[in-house]
Amino acid sequence: MTELYPWLQPPFNQLLALTNSGQLAHALVLCGPAGIGKATMADALAAVLLCKNRQPAGACGQCKSCMLRQAGNHADLLKLHSDTQHIGVDAIRQLNNFSHGAAQQHGNRVVVIPAADTMTEAAANALLKTLEEPPAGCFIILVSSNYPQLSATIRSRCQQWQLHAGNAADIAQWLSQQTNKSPPAFLVEYCQGAPLKALSLLADDTATSLSDTLTLLDEYFSGKLQLTNVVKQLDGKAELSGMLGFYIRQRLAQPLEFLRQQAVLTAYQRWCRDATRIIGQNSALALTGLLTELKSLLQHPEAKWKS
């Protein structure tokens, strides 16, 4: 048994109890922000479902079924690949064949669909039939960081398990235990309460760079730092679009009235879109444009959206 992250233990215990009483839903979706531990949870649940010698705490880790799974070699476990941008209809056809076949180890069969929200429409349609009439002993675990993006018909046929890591103070405490220092105040909120994402940002020191970005933005919008200077320092920073989005939503837009909020968010979304669509775009120029527009929206509230 590998130990689960502390915040995963309560939902895992519930899933285990449902499995033991034969009441586990045949299709469920594990959701929550990236870095909450959805994949870990999917693995732990698959282990429980496949283990031949289930223990009070979960899978035994020692039976033939557990050994095969740990070696990545269990014929009754199918994990779809998440390394492509979309899950296509071919992958779902493979899933359908798998789920209707016989179990090799005379037990359950488990399918894990990572990033299920990236299924194409055709793939989602192909999955529906299996979800509607799930073969006996087959469990389908969908994983999604973007639950609303899953089609409504898929959502309606899967039991939803929303994973949480507790309040910000608990998460900050867990992070300080892992790193032996207190995380910066913005970090947990920036990571939408996902401790593993926060931990990885601390581990490779991206968190420090994000902290600098926040300070620079504060200095620019409070008039302490000139535009050319702030652009020079911000351009090319790690996770710039993520941090700008966070800053705009949490710091700039929140105190504004609705229309101005919309104008501020629209300016940001346009900048994000251009960054991905315009090949060879001058990033410093684009950033200058965005920061100028934001400041003018903040300073001259009448100017932009009445036209």
Ligand SMILES: [Zn+2]
């Ligand atoms: Zn076992």
